[in-house]
Amino acid sequence: MTIEVQDEVLRGLALTQPQALLDLAVGLFTERRVSLGRAAAVARLTQLDFQMELSRRGIPLHYDVADLQADVATLAALREK
Secondary structure (H helix, E strand, C coil): CCCCCCHHHHCCCCCCHHHHHHHHHHHHHHCCCCCHHHHHHHHCCCHHHHHHHHHHCCCCCCCCHHHHHHHHHHHHHHHHC
């Protein structure tokens, strides 16, 4: 996909392509439109680097009760091995 934005719309923002991709990815993630992994891919960052950027911006990870239950079940299964 190619997105074109007129120069005059961005004038004065000093926005680079990597910054624009990062801002897009953060917005999509914050709105729960993409997963952490997909947002990191949009931003062209590793998941860890993207998580660090979210932390820097004060944006929490999406982690709910279902995620916790799945993690507990995984840990229990690993303990049985």
